[in-house]
Amino acid sequence: MSAGIVTMSSSRRPGHRVAALFRAEGVLLRRNRVALLNALVLPAALAGWLIKASGLDAGLSRGMGAAMLVMLLTAFALLLPVYYNLVTALVARREQLVLKRLRAGESTDAEILAGTAAPAVAVAWIQVAVAAVAAVAVFGMNRPANALLVLAALILGTAVFVLLAAVTAAVTRTVEMAQLTTVPVLMLSFAFGGLLFPLSGLPGPLRSLGQALPLTRVLDLLRLGLTGTAPGGGHLGLAASFGAAAVPVLVLAAWIAAGGWAVRRWFRWEPRR
Amino acid sequence: MDDTGIITVRDLRRRYGGPGGRGFEAVRGVTFSVCRGELFALLGTNGAGKTSTMEMLEGLAPPARGTVRVLGCDPCRDRARVRRRMGIVLQEGGFPADLTVAEAGRMWAGTLSAPRPVPEALELAGLGHRAGVAVRSLSGGERRRLDLAMAILGRPEVLFLDEPTTGLDPESRRRTWRLIRELLGSGTTIMLTTHYLEEAEELADRVAIMHQGRIVRTGTPAEVAASQPARISFELPEDAREPVPEMAGTRASVTGRSVLLQTGDLQRTLTALLGWANSRDLVLGALDARPASLQEAFHAVAASSGGPVTVNDSAEDVAA
Numbered sequence: 001m002s003a004g005i006v007t008m009s010s011s012r013r014p015g016h017r018v019a020a021l022f023r024a025e026g027v028l029l030r031r032n033r034v035a036l037l038n039a040l041v042l043p044a045a046l047a048g049w050l051i052k053a054s055g056l057d058a059g060l061s062r063g064m065g066a067a068m069l070v071m072l073l074t075a076f077a078l079l080l081p082v083y084y085n086l087v088t089a090l091v092a093r094r095e096q097l098v099l100k101r102l103r104a105g106e107s108t109d110a111e112i113l114a115g116t117a118a119p120a121v122a123v124a125w126i127q128v129a130v131a132a133v134a135a136v137a138v139f140g141m142n143r144p145a146n147a148l149l150v151l152a153a154l155i156l157g158t159a160v161f162v163l164l165a166a167v168t169a170a171v172t173r174t175v176e177m178a179q180l181t182t183v184p185v186l187m188l189s190f191a192f193g194g195l196l197f198p199l200s201g202l203p204g205p206l207r208s209l210g211q212a213l214p215l216t217r218v219l220d221l222l223r224l225g226l227t228g229t230a231p232g233g234g235h236l237g238l239a240a241s242f243g244a245a246a247v248p249v250l251v252l253a254a255w256i257a258a259g260g261w262a263v264r265r266w267f268r269w270e271p272r273r
Numbered sequence: 274m275d276d277t278g279i280i281t282v283r284d285l286r287r288r289y290g291g292p293g294g295r296g297f298e299a300v301r302g303v304t305f306s307v308c309r310g311e312l313f314a315l316l317g318t319n320g321a322g323k324t325s326t327m328e329m330l331e332g333l334a335p336p337a338r339g340t341v342r343v344l345g346c347d348p349c350r351d352r353a354r355v356r357r358r359m360g361i362v363l364q365e366g367g368f369p370a371d372l373t374v375a376e377a378g379r380m381w382a383g384t385l386s387a388p389r390p391v392p393e394a395l396e397l398a399g400l401g402h403r404a405g406v407a408v409r410s411l412s413g414g415e416r417r418r419l420d421l422a423m424a425i426l427g428r429p430e431v432l433f434l435d436e437p438t439t440g441l442d443p444e445s446r447r448r449t450w451r452l453i454r455e456l457l458g459s460g461t462t463i464m465l466t467t468h469y470l471e472e473a474e475e476l477a478d479r480v481a482i483m484h485q486g487r488i489v490r491t492g493t494p495a496e497v498a499a500s501q502p503a504r505i506s507f508e509l510p511e512d513a514r515e516p517v518p519e520m521a522g523t524r525a526s527v528t529g530r531s532v533l534l535q536t537g538d539l540q541r542t543l544t545a546l547l548g549w550a551n552s553r554d555l556v557l558g559a560l561d562a563r564p565a566s567l568q569e570a571f572h573a574v575a576a577s578s579g580g581p582v583t584v585n586d587s588a589e590d591v592a593a
Contacts, residue, residue: 012386016383016384017383017384019383020379020380020381020382020383020384021380021383021384023379023380023383024369024372024376024377024379024380024383027371027372027376028369028371028372031371032371092369093369096367096368096369096370097363097365097366097367098366098367098368098369100363100365100366100367101363101366101367101368101423102384103333104331104333104361104363104366105356105361105381105384105385106353106356106357106384106385106386106427107384108352108353
């Protein structure tokens with residue numbers, strides 16, 4: 001009897017557990033209007049508003065603002081669908097004892113986190129892709145100077161904000177509390193991530209803070225990859241862009257390492273009693 | 274049933290909180306083993322350490338000391354290897370409230386290595402007619418049956434059931450018992466905890482009564498019950514002129530005309546009692562003789578500490 005089971009188990013494709021959780025979370029996302037609004041409408045609305053407010057819309061047609069559109073949308077996609085929505089989803093699943101149940105099944109801890117995060121990540125990436133297509137087709141953005149760095153920015157940025165969401169979920173007792181506990185990451189990212197104003201205008205300590213934040217470094221990589229513009233200004237060629245990417249990549253890798261450690265240390269799979 | 278231990282537990286201990294005075298040792302040296310196809314029931318009052326023990330067997334928590342082997346594996350370290358052969362009904366576990374029963378089943382099936390069809394599992398648990406209903410709309414008993422359906426979805430060789438019939442109406446409970454018997458018949462090994470002693474008496478090959486983190490009685494339900502004296506009660510007729518004679522190994526308590534005899538040897542005491550009554554031509558009223566039940570053994574253990582006894586004496590209590 002057990003021989004038959006072994007044969008059957010080997011026939012399932014790898015990743016089937018994450019895929020099953022992805023499907024279920026996707027259904028839940030579709031049924032949650034607030035989360036859907038956060039995921040689909042808010043990033044585009046915020047990016048559009050910021051571009052208009054900063055007068056960049058005049059430059060859109062000349063291509064220089066088009067890269068900015070992609071960068072802003074990436075930033076908001078990482079902060080809202082990925083970070084904020086994932087905090088609420090993880091807290092909701094934990095408080096409903098879903099995470100506890102999943103841990104009593106065959107899924108590994110990493111698969112449970114990945115499956116829960118997958119729909120949010122998919123939504124974010126699709127938005128970035130749509131923004132990129134729009135930037136090229138409508139606003140005449142040039143081909144990316146280094147597409148690999150664009151991809152690295154997306155992947156590393158997603159990993160950091162998924163881990164940050166898991167750490168935030170650990171200190172969030174209820175779904176409602178997430179509105180408070182997500183404020184530090186959201187506000188710091190908005191204020192010092194180089195979104196609203198360039199970091200170069202800030203006094204020394206604040207600039208250093210800004211440069212240590214993950215969102216800043218994701219945007220550095222994106223700018224570098226899309227336009228070939230280095231963080232300090234100046235246009236770089238393909239080879240030089242890899243060199244300039246080293247520091248942002250290292251900062252993001254450090255965030256991932258710290259986040260992974262913190263998740264393993266503090267993440268809770270069931271509610272506190 | 275063969276002799277290989279499907280579950281082997283040796284000197285298992287579990288601690289909450291730090292070492293020393295601040296911590297609390299919930300499980301204090303538990304040893305037992307369960308054979309293939311056997312149902313082993315852990316009984317005990319709330320806080321006796323049943324769920325803490327189950328979680329270590331399920332691989333959800335590492336023991337502070339001692340060893341656990343399930344299907345020859347360490348359930349914590351070899352989780353990936355042994356989990357696919359286990360089914361678990363947690364004391365409390367949930368599904369996303371906005372999924373329907375069928376969607377929740379599909380999600381769970383997707384995480385398993387060799388699931389049976391979801392409708393089949395739902396049908397077995399008596400939940401087939403609720404497949405399209407949102408989890409949030411299920412009653413407590415229906416959620417419990419969903420838990421059971423999901424636990425058997427992967428055709429487990431070893432099934433852990435932590436209070437699987439809590440909140441079920443009597444009819445659902447009997448249906449669950451029937452399913453458990455069928456699973457046992459097909460060779461599944463089952464660990465059960467329950468607050469319903471009737472359930473343990475009905476299903477268990479062996480039981481262990483836990484108390485304050487230790488196993489204090491273990492054996493077949495009949496063996497454990499036999500640790501308590503049997504009881505004979507009757508009423509003496511009004512014209513009885515002499516008291517009940519002293520009998521060896523028997524304790525008598527008399528209240529007015531009502532007599533209660535407690536004895537370690539029911540047949541001998543009963544024979545002696547009836548012989549005495551016949552020889553004096555006495556008719557004993559409301560004569561009742563019964564061996565000790567699991568319930569009495571359980572209450573004796575619970576009372577030994579003065580701890581609260583929070584057990585439901587009968588499954589039928591829930592019906593009300």
